[in-house]
Amino acid sequence: MMELKKLRYFVTVATLKNFTAAAKSLNTVQPAISRQIASLEAELGVKLLIRNTRAVTLTEAGSYLLENAQRMFELEQEIVTSVRKIDKGEIGQIRIGYLASACFSFIGELVGLFSQQLPNVRVQLTELTSQEQIDAFNKNEIDVGFSRPIPNDMNFQLDCKNIYNDRLVAVIPKCHALSKCESIAISDLKEENIILLNRMKAVGLFNKINTLFHQEEINPNIVSQPHNMQTLLTEVSAKLGIAIAPSCVAKLYTKGCSFIPLDCTGIEVPLEIQCLKDNNNIIVEEFVKLTTQNKKLIMQLSQLELSGHYPPK
Amino acid sequence: MMELKKLRYFVTVATLKNFTAAAKSLNTVQPAISRQIASLEAELGVKLLIRNTRAVTLTEAGSYLLENAQRMFELEQEIVTSVRKIDKGEIGQIRIGYLASACFSFIGELVGLFSQQLPNVRVQLTELTSQEQIDAFNKNEIDVGFSRPIPNDMNFQLDCKNIYNDRLVAVIPKCHALSKCESIAISDLKEENIILLNRMKAVGLFNKINTLFHQEEINPNIVSQPHNMQTLLTEVSAKLGIAIAPSCVAKLYTKGCSFIPLDCTGIEVPLEIQCLKDNNNIIVEEFVKLTTQNKKLIMQLSQLELSGHYPPK
DNA sequence: CTGCATCAATACTTTTTAGGTATTAATGAT
DNA sequence: ATCATTAATACCTAAAAAGTATTGATGCAG
Numbered sequence: 146m147m148e149l150k151k152l153r154y155f156v157t158v159a160t161l162k163n164f165t166a167a168a169k170s171l172n173t174v175q176p177a178i179s180r181q182i183a184s185l186e187a188e189l190g191v192k193l194l195i196r197n198t199r200a201v202t203l204t205e206a207g208s209y210l211l212e213n214a215q216r217m218f219e220l221e222q223e224i225v226t227s228v229r230k231i232d233k234g235e236i237g238q239i240r241i242g243y244l245a246s247a248c249f250s251f252i253g254e255l256v257g258l259f260s261q262q263l264p265n266v267r268v269q270l271t272e273l274t275s276q277e278q279i280d281a282f283n284k285n286e287i288d289v290g291f292s293r294p295i296p297n298d299m300n301f302q303l304d305c306k307n308i309y310n311d312r313l314v315a316v317i318p319k320c321h322a323l324s325k326c327e328s329i330a331i332s333d334l335k336e337e338n339i340i341l342l343n344r345m346k347a348v349g350l351f352n353k354i355n356t357l358f359h360q361e362e363i364n365p366n367i368v369s370q371p372h373n374m375q376t377l378l379t380e381v382s383a384k385l386g387i388a389i390a391p392s393c394v395a396k397l398y399t400k401g402c403s404f405i406p407l408d409c410t411g412i413e414v415p416l417e418i419q420c421l422k423d424n425n426n427i428i429v430e431e432f433v434k435l436t437t438q439n440k441k442l443i444m445q446l447s448q449l450e451l452s453g454h455y456p457p458k
Numbered sequence: 459m460m461e462l463k464k465l466r467y468f469v470t471v472a473t474l475k476n477f478t479a480a481a482k483s484l485n486t487v488q489p490a491i492s493r494q495i496a497s498l499e500a501e502l503g504v505k506l507l508i509r510n511t512r513a514v515t516l517t518e519a520g521s522y523l524l525e526n527a528q529r530m531f532e533l534e535q536e537i538v539t540s541v542r543k544i545d546k547g548e549i550g551q552i553r554i555g556y557l558a559s560a561c562f563s564f565i566g567e568l569v570g571l572f573s574q575q576l577p578n579v580r581v582q583l584t585e586l587t588s589q590e591q592i593d594a595f596n597k598n599e600i601d602v603g604f605s606r607p608i609p610n611d612m613n614f615q616l617d618c619k620n621i622y623n624d625r626l627v628a629v630i631p632k633c634h635a636l637s638k639c640e641s642i643a644i645s646d647l648k649e650e651n652i653i654l655l656n657r658m659k660a661v662g663l664f665n666k667i668n669t670l671f672h673q674e675e676i677n678p679n680i681v682s683q684p685h686n687m688q689t690l691l692t693e694v695s696a697k698l699g700i701a702i703a704p705s706c707v708a709k710l711y712t713k714g715c716s717f718i719p720l721d722c723t724g725i726e727v728p729l730e731i732q733c734l735k736d737n738n739n740i741i742v743e744e745f746v747k748l749t750t751q752n753k754k755l756i757m758q759l760s761q762l763e764l765s766g767h768y769p770p771k
Numbered sequence: 772c773t774g775c776a777t778c779a780a781t782a783c784t785t786t787t788t789a790g791g792t793a794t795t796a797a798t799g800a801t
Numbered sequence: 802a803t804c805a806t807t808a809a810t811a812c813c814t815a816a817a818a819a820g821t822a823t824t825g826a827t828g829c830a831g
Contacts, residue, residue, distance in 0.1 A: 146466070147534055149459050164779060177819050179780060189538060191545040195738055198778050198827045204738055206545040213537045220533055221460055224526045225502060232504040232519040425508055425517055477808060490790050492809060511798045511807050775830080786819070795810070801803085 149221065151185040152214045154178055155193060159211045162201045234427040236265045241432075242273040242281050242290040246374035247311070247416055250396040251446040252291070259435055266428055274346055282421060288429045289420045293349050304424075305417045306437055309444040313354065313412040314395075315405045316340075316381045316388040323387070324403035331361045331409055338368040338386030346372055350414065354389050357411060378402050393447045416447075462534065464498045465527045467491055468506060472524045475514040547740040549578045554745075555586040555594050555603040559687035560624070560729050563709040564759040565604070572748055579741055587659055595734060601742045602733045606662045617737075618730045619750055622757040626667065626725040627708075628718045629653075629694045629701040636700070637716035644674045644722055651681040651699030659685055663727065667702050670724060691715055706760045729760075 158167040158178060168175040186193050193207035203211060230236045239259075243252050256268050273281055278290040282303065294305065315334070317324040323333060344351040358365045368386045371377045374394045381388050382401030391414045395404045418436050420429050436443070471480040471491060481488040499506050506520035516524060543549045552572075556565050569581050586594055591603035595616065607618065628647070630637040636646060657664040671678045681699045684690045687707045694701050695714030704727045708717045731749050733742050749756070 146462050147538060148461055148463065150461065153459070165777090173818095174820055175779070176781080176821085180818080183780085189541055189545075191541050193541075195736075196779060198825095199829090201779090202738070204545070205550060205740070206541045209544050210537065210541050213540070217530070217533055217537070220530055224523065224530070225460060227526070228502055228504050228506075228519045228523050231522050232502075232517070237518055425515070427518070478806090486789095487791055488808070489792085489810080493789080496809085509797095509808055511796090511805095512800085514808090773831090775828105777826100777828085779824105779826085781824070782822085784819100784821075786817100788815100788817070790813100790815070792813080793811085795808100797808085798806085800805080 147185070147188065149217065151181050151188075152210075152217060154181045155185055156211060156214050158182060158194065158201065159203055159207060164196075164201065230265075232427070234263060234266070234431055237426075237428045238267040238269065239289060239426075239428050239432055240269040240271065240287045242271050242278045242287040242292070244275060244278075244292055244416075245272045246397065247293070247391065247393055247447070248291045250393065251443045254446060255436060255439065255443065258439065259432055262435065263428065263431060275349065278419070282419075288424070288426060289418060289432055291416060291418055293347065294415055294417055295349075295419075302422055303419045304422050304433075305419045306433065308416045308418055308436065308440055309447065311391040311393050311414040311416060311448065313357075313389050313407055313414060314392045315407055316378065316390055316394070317403045317405055318381055318384045318387075319401050319403050321384070321387070321403075324405065326405055328406045328408040331357050331363065331407070334358075334365065334387060334389075335361075335363050337366070339365040340369045340371065340377055340380050340386045340388040341365075341367055342374065342377055342390065343370040343372045350391070353411070353414070357389070357407075357409060360411075396447065460498070460501065462530065464494050464501075465523075465530060467494045468498055468520075469524060469527050471495060471507065471514065472516055472520060477509075477514065543578075545740070547576060547579070547744055550739075550741045551580040551582065552602060552739075552741050552745055553582040553584065553600045555584050555591040555600040555605070557588060557591075557605055557729075558585045559710065560606070560704065560706055560760070561604045563706065564756045567759060568749060568752065568756065571752065572745055575748065576741065576744060588662065591732070595732075601737070601739060602731060602745055604729060604731055606660065607728055607730055608662075608732075615735055616732045617735045617746075618732045619746065621729045621731055621749065621753055622760065624704040624706050624727040624729060624761065626670075626702050626720055626727060627705045628720055629691065629703055629707070630716045630718055631694055631697045631700075632714050632716050634697070634700070634716075637718065639718055641719045641721040644670050644676065644720070647671075647678065647700060647702075648674075648676050650679070652678040653682045653684065653690055653693050653699045653701040654678075654680055655687065655690055655703065656683040656685045663704070666724070666727070670702070670720075670722065673724075709760065 154167070154171065157170055158164055161167045161170065164178045164182075165175045168178045171178070182194060191206045192204050193210060195202045195204060227236065241252075241256070252270065256270065260266070260268060271281070271287065273287070273290070275292040275295055278287065278292045279295060281287040282290065291308070295303070315323070315329045317329075323329060323337075326333075341354055342350060355365075369380055371380060374390060375397050377388050377390060378394060378397055378399055380386070389407070392404060418433055420433060467480070467484060470483055471477055474480050474483065477491045477495075478488045481491045484491070495507060504519045505517050506523060508515045508517060540549065554565075554569070565583065569583065573579070573581060584594070584600065586600070586603065588605040588608055591600065591605045592608060594600040595603065604621070608616070628636070628642045630642075636642060636650075639646075654667055655663060668678075682693055684693060687703060688710050690701050690703060691707060691710055691712055693699070702720070705717060731746055733746060
């Protein structure tokens with residue numbers, strides 16, 4: 146094996162054309178150089194230098210090696226530099242999955258802050274439901290995710306940190322009588338047409354809302370189960386019914402919708418940041434750290450004041 | 459310095475994800491591997507592997523190093539292979555200078571033979587006068603040259619080997635009375651118009667011919683000094699006069715010219731192959747060897763039978 | 772052409788580094 | 802909780818490299 150040390154010795158001798166001078170330059174003694182060069186030549190089976198008490202000259206093979214050894218050193222340097230930068234998280238990538246309706250109001254700002262801190266880290270954002278994020282973690286397609294809490298039997302391998310707890314609100318057509326209330330009880334919705342986000346898109350949310358009804362022994366009259374929040378709002382504004390959704394949807398396009406606080410318990414909808422346990426990825430660590438440090442900002446960006454009617458004015 | 463040996467150890471461990479297995483694969487023991495990996499990590503200041511009694515995993519930096527170490531090994535292999543080939547003369551280049559009129563009849567064939575023997579050696583052919591070849595050697599622009607002998611004070615650094623001795627002949631217009639002679643003496647040319655190759659183009663030849671005249675105490679009537687041999691022949695065929703030139707010019711376009719042997723001594727014109735002394739270039743050595751081994755072929759290609767008239771028929 | 776000066780190679784010793792053996796410590800798995 | 806596996810550590814040995822002193826070769830000056 147052509148060790149880099151020997152290569153360095155050779156390059157020095159070939160450049161200075163003098164073993165003794167090379168030895169000084171390498172902080173060693175001339176016999177050490179002689180031996181290492183001899184060993185390199187033996188290893189290659191090729192004479193590299195023509196020794197001549199008066200002058201050291203290069204063979205053709207030696208000339209080639211001199212030129213190309215530099216490439217080895219450059220490559221070594223490049224790799225070492227990159228390895229160190231990767232270790233410090235200065236270069237690399239992070240793949241982020243996020244729940245669209247819950248995160249769109251802050252994700253841009255958050256990633257902006259992150260990129261300012263680590264400008265050479267490539268950020269890949271993918272809009273995914275909670276379930277899709279679990280799958281993505283299993284397939285190693287994302288490094289970090291923003292999602293609602295997931296059942297315990299599925300998150301054993303995930304580190305989950307709460308970002309903020311959103312609350313469920315009633316989304317009521319502006320012209321509907323209930324839209325004038327300060328707050329609404331589940332029992333007020335007994336006779337109303339109810340719109341809920343499709344179960345497949347958010348099992349947790351669906352179950353949570355159903356529980357609220359069942360606690361009051363109400364069998365809700367579900368008239369629609371749209372597949373995304375924006376459609377849900379559109380259906381409310383079209384007076385198809387009343388929806389129950391996390392308050393953060395008030396950040397979407399809400400014309401014709403009023404957001405009225407629910408007057409009951411069990412309406413908290415936590416948002417978490419999740420990543421693989423023992424991920425040992427400093428970039429992910431940095432991102433999680435930045436996110437938790439900016440919980441307040443995220444909450445501000447996501448929530449509207451819950452007192453009074455939505456949207457204000 | 460990131461020694462290749464350590465890199466190799468690292469790659470093995472990172473691939474097998476097991477120190478003990480890596481040790482076996484590298485024909486050593488596990489503690490040796492542990493220490494070398496630790497030393498590599500210390501050197502880089504970067505953790506590369508996450509040890510875990512059950513499984514060894516890579517950090518981000520480790521993954522990068524694993525991928526890129528291969529590039530180092532490939533480069534090393536490429537360089538080693540090339541160095542060995544260059545040493546054997548299997549790849550490289552040779553820059554050949556040659557005297558056009560003396561060599562054109564054989565240089566193609568000779569280079570063809572050479573390329574057959576060393577197909578990956580690039581051959582660069584340059585048409586140069588003897589003087590230009592000396593300059594080219596000094597400027598390190600050619601590795602080998604075909605030239606007439608050069609004055610001793612200029613060739614101290616050159617290795618010169620005789621290829622063959624050409625002879626001077628009289629070049630006589632076909633219709634000229636002398637063209638019927640079996641041979642010609644210098645004294646026959648006393649009253650004739652004489653054409654000689656320009657002195658600057660071939661000092662040696664010029665002096666040699668002048669000497670022939672002066673030995674006979676003849677002051678030749680030089681009517682033209684063309685700059686190349688083909689022009690010289692054209693002038694003879696145009697009946698401007700009689701030329702004296704090496705017989706090899708009979709291989710040029712010779713319509714209207716007869717070539718008659720000179721009946722005197724001192725008409726030998728040697729052709730040499732020359733290269734730098736102590737050149738240590740195996741390709742040059744091989745070329746010189748091939749050339750000297752093919753002296754006979756070169757002579758056949760260069761010379762026509764000197765008995766009788768030129769060209770035959 | 773003889774002695775001098777220069778410089779690489781060699782012989783031998785010392786130091787440094789790497790490898791080997793035995794053991795310990797940590798940690799999944801049964 | 803115990804066992805099995807595996808990396809780390811301590812200690813010793815072997816190998817490799819460096820250092821010292823000397824030799825040998827060679828170009829140069831007188």
